Every structure is written in structure tokens, then in C-alpha cells.
Amino acid sequence: MKVKMNCEEAQELLDAYSLGALEKSESRRVEKHLSGCSNCRLLYQQAAETTALLALAAPLRRASPALRLRLRQRVLPRPALRWLPAPRLSWASAAAMLAVVSLGALTWGGLLQTQVNGLKTDSDRFAVLYGELERRGETVDVLQKALTDAAFRQENLQSLIQEQDQAMRVVALGGGGREDLVGTVAASPVRGSYFWSAEANLGVLFLGNLSQLSDDRTYQLWVLREDGTPVSGGIFTPQADGSARLLVQGALGGALTGMAITVEPAGGSETPTGEIVLQGLR
Amino acid sequence: MNYTDCPDEELVAQLSRQDTDAFEALYGRYGNLVYSLSLRILGDVQAAEDVVQDVFLRVWRKPDHYDTARGRFLTWLLSVARNRAIDERRSRGRRQRFEVGSAPLDGDGPQGDEADDPALAALLADERSAIRRALVGLPPEQRSAIELAYYGGLTQQEIARALGEPLGTVKTRIRLGMQKMRGALADRGPRHEGEDELRGSSGTAGRL
Numbered sequence: 001m002k003v004k005m006n007c008e009e010a011q012e013l014l015d016a017y018s019l020g021a022l023e024k025s026e027s028r029r030v031e032k033h034l035s036g037c038s039n040c041r042l043l044y045q046q047a048a049e050t051t052a053l054l055a056l057a058a059p060l061r062r063a064s065p066a067l068r069l070r071l072r073q074r075v076l077p078r079p080a081l082r083w084l085p086a087p088r089l090s091w092a093s094a095a096a097m098l099a100v101v102s103l104g105a106l107t108w109g110g111l112l113q114t115q116v117n118g119l120k121t122d123s124d125r126f127a128v129l130y131g132e133l134e135r136r137g138e139t140v141d142v143l144q145k146a147l148t149d150a151a152f153r154q155e156n157l158q159s160l161i162q163e164q165d166q167a168m169r170v171v172a173l174g175g176g177g178r179e180d181l182v183g184t185v186a187a188s189p190v191r192g193s194y195f196w197s198a199e200a201n202l203g204v205l206f207l208g209n210l211s212q213l214s215d216d217r218t219y220q221l222w223v224l225r226e227d228g229t230p231v232s233g234g235i236f237t238p239q240a241d242g243s244a245r246l247l248v249q250g251a252l253g254g255a256l257t258g259m260a261i262t263v264e265p266a267g268g269s270e271t272p273t274g275e276i277v278l279q280g281l282r
Numbered sequence: 283m284n285y286t287d288c289p290d291e292e293l294v295a296q297l298s299r300q301d302t303d304a305f306e307a308l309y310g311r312y313g314n315l316v317y318s319l320s321l322r323i324l325g326d327v328q329a330a331e332d333v334v335q336d337v338f339l340r341v342w343r344k345p346d347h348y349d350t351a352r353g354r355f356l357t358w359l360l361s362v363a364r365n366r367a368i369d370e371r372r373s374r375g376r377r378q379r380f381e382v383g384s385a386p387l388d389g390d391g392p393q394g395d396e397a398d399d400p401a402l403a404a405l406l407a408d409e410r411s412a413i414r415r416a417l418v419g420l421p422p423e424q425r426s427a428i429e430l431a432y433y434g435g436l437t438q439q440e441i442a443r444a445l446g447e448p449l450g451t452v453k454t455r456i457r458l459g460m461q462k463m464r465g466a467l468a469d470r471g472p473r474h475e476g477e478d479e480l481r482g483s484s485g486t487a488g489r490l
Contacts, residue, residue, distance in 0.1 A: 060410070063313050072302075
């Protein structure tokens with residue numbers, strides 16, 4: 001063990017220390033001295049400020065604008081992943097169906113909207129009725145429950161319409177394109193197509209023939225950034241018929257360079273660890 | 283919120299609220315500076331860009347690693363960048379030889395891209411020209427010892443070995459050089475108002 005460093009000794013080393021030019025053992029001895037000597041700490045602060053200025057002596061260069069874009073992409077919020085309403089159609093006909101749906105979008109959307117409005121009228125009527133009953137001092141649990149259920153159904157239906165509507169916009173607006181995802185296992189029946197619209201800033205991923213996983217595993221979507229880094233797009237469970245539809249919202253929906261589906265432990269992973277079941281590159 | 287006139291420290295505080303605009307503002311201010319330093323240390327565009335990305339993402343993810351009590355944000359940012367770039371240089375050094383003591387500083391005038399870019403040239407212009415003058419004013423052997431340590435990440439012993447000089451000589455050069463630089467920077471005299479372009483001067487660190 002070396003003798004404790006005194007102030008004179010420490011001060012001789014402060015410049016080299018602030019430059020990071022001391023050997024590790026010397027560095028540690030200086031640190032030890034500084035931790036117990038406020039006077040030398042002050043002198044060190046001065047040395048460190050001069051050292052910090054050296055950074056500014058480097059010839060000034062413009063960083064590439066692409067770097068700024070890359071950073072922007074890294075700090076953007078992750079794409080919000082939402083379930084599309086449970087589909088009753090099989091994946092095989094999904095794309096064709098979507099095309100049909102987009103043609104008849106207004107009618108179909110209008111039909112659903114009529115239903116929502118009907119529900120709303122119902123619940124308004126319930127509310128009036130309930131108010132009447134309450135004024136009479138009667139508690140009608142059954143009625144209250146029916147009212148809550150109706151309101152809940154109405155909300156569900158409303159968000160379902162919105163999501164369908166967004167999916168339709170993706171296809172209807174176009175301006176993006178369609179990518180097919182391919183299975184990575186030979187003869188795998190798993191299929192997938194990704195439609196996106198630059199204008200809607202949105203993409204829809206249709207998946208089919210996914211096998212059901214045990215409870216301790218989950219499917220996870222990954223979107224590939226420009227530099228090839230996979231970013232989690234969220235975890236999901238397919239419907240009973242093996243299909244899934246995912247809505248990818250936000251700038252990444254159109255800007256991503258590829259995507260992949262892996263099987264991960266329940267709860268998902270930070271980075272892909274499991275088998276890739278499906279992938280597509282742009 | 284006005285990001286243009288916002289002090290650095292406030293922008294950093296915004297980062298913990300996931301404020302991407304504050305992040306962009308910080309990058310807009312210092313991205314080129316961090317890049318220039320990394321490029322000077324690494325001499326490779328791709329590697330320098332990687333360092334810039336690492337450093338700014340670190341600031342984004344862990345803004346609380348910067349402690350306002352310990353001085354200005356810019357001082358901290360540049361020291362994080364310098365250390366990161368030196369680490370990278372060392373790890374590459376195992377694979378490839380770096381030229382030692384490259385010193386593209388030819389005078390205290392504009393260097394790099396700033397000659398044809400007024401906005402770039404205006405960035406911390408006073409501080410940059412002061413440190414350049416101070417460096418250029420040093421005897422070449424003192425300046426080179428300091429540059430080898432700061433930009434090359436070499437220890438005094440490694441510098442002595444690289445130059446074939448006694449360790450004591452290198453130690454003296456570094457000490458004298460740094461003293462002289464401090465003197466030259468102090469001779470700039472008290473700053474007058476409007477000269478300080480560094481935003482967010484916390485006052486605790488004094489001059490950078």
C-alpha cells in the first residue's frame with residue numbers, strides 16, 4: 001500500500017488526471033486525495049474546465065442529416081399496436097375481403113353507425129327511465145346493469161368502427177403498398193401481408209394460419225428500423241382460427257424497412273430471442 | 283414552450299417527460315459539436331456517427347445522469363462524448379493502428395466545414411477561437427503531448443513510449459502546457475455582455 005498522497009503531490013498530477021493521462025493506480029490515488037481535500041478539488045475543477053474546452057478545438061464538421069433522422073426515429077414513441085376486431089373471415093380471403101370492404105366502406109360503415117346510433121337512443125331512453133324510477137325512490141338493479149351493459153357495448157362498437165375505418169383508409173388511400181411476409185420454416189402454412197398508407201401514417205398487418213401457443217409463450221411483432229435494429233411492435237395472441245390483424249400506427253407504420261414475427265416467452269422480450277415464424281423486408 | 287431560447291438545463295429536464303422536441307433542440311445545438319469531437323478522436327465518419335448516436339441516446343434515456351450541481355450541461359455532454367469516443371478508439375486500436383498525433387489544427391482560424399457555413403461558424407465562436415489560440419500558442423511539444431492525451435486517449439507513459447522521451451519530460455510538458463493554456467484563457471479578461479453564446483450557463487462551472 002502506497003503512502004497517502006499529499007497536496008503537493010496531488011496538485012502536480014491534477015492536469016494529467018483531468019486529461020485522463022494517468023495510469024489507473026495513480027488515478028485512484030488522486031481520486032482518494034480529492035475526496036478528502038476541498039482545496040485540491042477546487043484546483044481540479046479549474047483543470048477540468050480547461051480540459052473540457054479542448055473539445056471545442058476540434059475542427060467543426062457538419063454531421064450528416066441522416067444521423068439526425070436516425071436519432072429521431074430512435075426516440076419516436078413505439079408504434080401503437082391495437083387489435084382489429086375479431087375477424088370472422090379466414091386469412092386466405094382477408095385481402096380480397098378488404099378490397100371489397102373498401103369499395104363498400106361507406107355503406108358498411110354507415111350501417112354500423114346506424115346500429116351505434118340505435119344503441120345510443122336506447123341507452124338515452126334507459127337513462128330517462130332510470131331517472132324516473134330513481135325519483136320514485138325505487139332501486140332497480142337489473143335496469144342499472146342493462147344500462148351499463150348497453151353503454152359498454154356502444155363504446156366497444158364505436159372503437160371497433162374507428163379501427164375498421166382506419167384499416168380501410170390504409171387500403172383506400174394507398175400511397176404505400178403491400179408486402180407479403182414469408183414463413184421461415186419450410187412448408188409453413190403461416191401467411192402474412194402488410195398494407196400501409198403513407199398518407200394515413202398507418203399500416204395493417206394480416207396474419208393467418210398461426211398455431212396456438214402454450215400459455216408461457218407469445219407471438220411478438222418486430223419492426224426493423226432503417227439501420228436494421230428490431231424494435232418491438234408489441235405482443236399478440238391469434239384468434240381461435242389462427243388469424244390476427246394488427247394495426248401499426250404512427251410514422252413507423254410507413255417508414256419501417258421490414259418486420260418479423262417471433263415466438264417469445266410470455267410477456268414478450270426486449271430484443272428478439274425466439275424462433276422467427278414470419279418475416280418480410282422492404 | 284419555446285425551445286429556441288430555452289437554457290440547456292431546462293431542455294434536459296424536459297427529457298424525463300419524453301419530450302422529443304426538447305431532444306431535437308439539444309441535438310440541434312450540440313450535435314455537430316459532439317460529432318466534430320468524435321471525428322477528431324476517431325478519424326472515421328461511421329465510427330464518429332455511432333458515438334454521436336450513443337451519446338445522444340444515452341442523454342435521452344438517462345437524462346438524470348447529468349447532475350446540474352456539477353456544472354454546465356455542455357461540459358458534461360462533451361466529456362461523455364470524449365470518453366465514449368476514446369473507449370471506441372482504444373477498442374479499435376487493438377485491431378488497427380492509429381496514426382499518433384494527427385493535429386489538423388493549423389491556426390486559430392476556421393477549421394473544417396465552418397469556413398463555408400456561417401451558422402456553424404457562429405457556434406460558440408468565442409470559446410472555440412480562444413481555445414484554439416491558446417493551443418496554437420503553445421510550444422509544439424507541449425501541445426502535442428496534451429493532444430495525444432486528450433484526443434488520443436494515451437496515458438503519460440504511453441506518450442513517453444510513443445515519442446521515445448523520458449516519462450518525466452512528458453509529465454513536465456503536460457503540466458506546463460496546461461498551465462500556459464489556463465493563463466492564456468484567463469487573459470481573455472472578463473467577458474462583456476452578449477459575448478457569451480453558451481446558453482444555460484449554470485454559474486457554478488464558471489467559464490467552460
